[in-house]
Amino acid sequence: MLPSIGPSPWQHRNNEAGNRAFFPQMIRCATQIGMDPHQDAEFLWIAEKARDAVYDGHLPAPWKKLQRKKGATVDAYYNPITQELTADHPALPFFRRLFAESREEREMVVLKTTGQRKMTMVEKGELAMQKRQRKRERHLNRAALRVQRIWRGNQARAGGTAIHVNREHAVSLLQAGFRGLKVCTPTPV
Numbered sequence: 039m040l041p042s043i044g045p046s047p048w049q050h051r052n053n054e055a056g057n058r059a060f061f062p063q064m065i066r067c068a069t070q071i072g073m074d075p076h077q078d079a080e081f082l083w084i085a086e087k088a089r090d091a092v093y094d095g096h097l098p099a100p101w102k103k104l105q106r107k108k109g110a111t112v113d114a115y116y117n118p119i120t121q122e123l124t125a126d127h128p129a130l131p132f133f134r135r136l137f138a139e140s141r142e143e144r145e146m147v148v149l150k151t152t153g154q155r156k157m158t159m160v161e162k163g164e165l166a167m168q169k170r171q172r173k174r175e176r177h178l179n180r181a182a183l184r185v186q187r188i189w190r191g192n193q194a195r196a197g198g199t200a201i202h203v204n205r206e207h208a209v210s211l212l213q214a215g216f217r218g219l220k221v222c223t224p225t226p227v
Contacts, residue, residue: 060089063089063092063093064082064085064086064089065085066089067085067088067089067092067093067130067133068082068085068088070088070126070130071084071085071088071130071133071134071137072134072137072138073085073137078137078141080144081137081140081141084133084136084137084140085133087133088129088130088133091127091129091133092127092129092130096129097115097127097128097129098128098129100117100118100119100120101115101116101117101128102115102116102117102118103115103116104116113125115127115128
């Protein structure tokens with residue numbers, strides 16, 4: 039989930055009273071999310087959205103802010119449905135997850151472009167499948183070569199036998215001619 043390109047959260051807003059309150063609140067939200075505002079400056083848009091959710095009074099539907107009897111608010115939030123009580127704003131876990139996913143995406147892109155990325159389990163499985171397929175193909179090629187060698191060997195043996203028979207016949211004819219004998223010529227094989 040990538041942010042839309044817009045003005046930097048570090049740019050000044052129109053009213054000066056809002057500026058004085060905006061930056062410390064945004065930095066506080068950034069640290070609550072787990073972000074270092076200086077090292078993770080490219081993700082400050084998440085801190086700005088978290089600041090809007092936390093300090094502008096937006097609460098998810100079942101959550102309520104706890105109040106004292108005289109109307110002063112306490113930094114605690116209560117969910118009457120799940121009966122959960124927390125000191126963190128209920129929207130902060132969403133922004134923590136969003137920041138962690140965004141940072142992980144950035145790291146994966148950096149590692150992928152530099153060739154240092156670790157393989158995921160799916161990629162490891164695909165690589166293992168490719169290795170098995172190559173091994174199977176090598177095995178089939180070797181088997182085919184063995185069959186071809188056997189077939190060629192049988193052909194060579196059969197052809198060699200015919201050559202030897204013909205050679206022996208030619209030799210016997212020559213010897214008979216030198217001796218002056220008349221030889222009955224057998225049919226060559």
